[in-house]
Amino acid sequence: MKVLIVDDTNTDRLLLKMYLSKLGYEVLEADNGQSGIDLFMSHVDELDLILMDVNMPGLNGFDTVKRIRDIQRQHQQEWLPIIFLSASARDDDIEEGILAGGDDYLTKPISQKILAVKMLAMRRIADMRRRLVDTNLVLERLAFVDYLTGVASRRAFDDALDKQMALTQKTAVPFVCGVFDLDNFKRINDTFGHDAGDAVLVSIVDRVKAQLTEEDVIGRLGGEEFGLILTGVDQNDAFQALDTLRKKIMTGLIQYGMEEIKMTASVGGTVFVKGSQLDKVALVKQADRALYEAKNTGRNKVVCC
Numbered sequence: 001m002k003v004l005i006v007d008d009t010n011t012d013r014l015l016l017k018m019y020l021s022k023l024g025y026e027v028l029e030a031d032n033g034q035s036g037i038d039l040f041m042s043h044v045d046e047l048d049l050i051l052m053d054v055n056m057p058g059l060n061g062f063d064t065v066k067r068i069r070d071i072q073r074q075h076q077q078e079w080l081p082i083i084f085l086s087a088s089a090r091d092d093d094i095e096e097g098i099l100a101g102g103d104d105y106l107t108k109p110i111s112q113k114i115l116a117v118k119m120l121a122m123r124r125i126a127d128m129r130r131r132l133v134d135t136n137l138v139l140e141r142l143a144f145v146d147y148l149t150g151v152a153s154r155r156a157f158d159d160a161l162d163k164q165m166a167l168t169q170k171t172a173v174p175f176v177c178g179v180f181d182l183d184n185f186k187r188i189n190d191t192f193g194h195d196a197g198d199a200v201l202v203s204i205v206d207r208v209k210a211q212l213t214e215e216d217v218i219g220r221l222g223g224e225e226f227g228l229i230l231t232g233v234d235q236n237d238a239f240q241a242l243d244t245l246r247k248k249i250m251t252g253l254i255q256y257g258m259e260e261i262k263m264t265a266s267v268g269g270t271v272f273v274k275g276s277q278l279d280k281v282a283l284v285k286q287a288d289r290a291l292y293e294a295k296n297t298g299r300n301k302v303v304c305c
């Protein structure tokens, strides 16, 4: 557990450091509010707690903490516990400290015993906070990555589309918004089982991914329908680019255990160019319309509009 002490009084700071080091904590020190903010910013990912003196020349403890909380809000950082240290702990001081963004108040001179138990309580908060950060990372991954195929989720694909549309409006580099849907996929599940269906989805995604550039995006829009962003492709090349992917999908059998499965896909696409008035929803709808035309006019084909 790493603790930042901000205190202008050398003896107080050194004493605190000695206590905390004895208890096994790593300590960073600042002797004024601004240095405290600087150290907070450069060590934000490692810090578990800040101990902040209230009475300091220049930026006092309350104002320092207000600035730290502002920075945390701006950068959407997780909560970091802060304890104020002061010789005066009147009700009004405590109120002001908590309103400034502090979590607790310790009176100077600090009792080693009280410090030890407060640190224990803060360690519990720090552990909880770390678990929260880890859980948020997992949730974020679940929200942005499709669990089966590992490609962008629908939400992440939508975000990528937003970014790509903005980039095209800025740079005039066009892109193709494509949608493909596997043909008669239900039959795969019905004939070989759901696991086989899953394996086919993974295998098809691998085939498509192998053809994409670093800037291109594939996302799972739902079931056996996928979205594509093919960057730098204009109206003249859109059909060809999508048809190459269609051919890759249908070429060769997919091995599942003893079974060999053939798969085809229908593909719809539309080109987004600088100046286009289409919003994201309308763009995907247009590609979807082309996809349904491909489905309704025989499947295993590309339709561009």
Ligand SMILES: Nc1nc2c(ncn2[C@@H]2O[C@H](COP(=O)(O)OP(=O)(O)OP(=O)(O)O)[C@@H](O)[C@H]2O)c(=O)[nH]1
Residues within 6 Å of the ligand: 148, 181, 182, 183, 184, 185, 186, 187, 189, 193, 194, 195, 196, 197, 198, 201, 222, 223, 224, 295
């Ligand atoms: N194995 C597996 N099947 C899925 C998954 N998501 C959706 N499906 C199945 O995909 C099938 C889609 O069936 P339909 O919508 O009738 O489409 P289709 O059979 O591909 O027919 P067309 O699209 O008209 O060519 C359904 O049986 C869904 O249960 C998945 O993650 N894994």
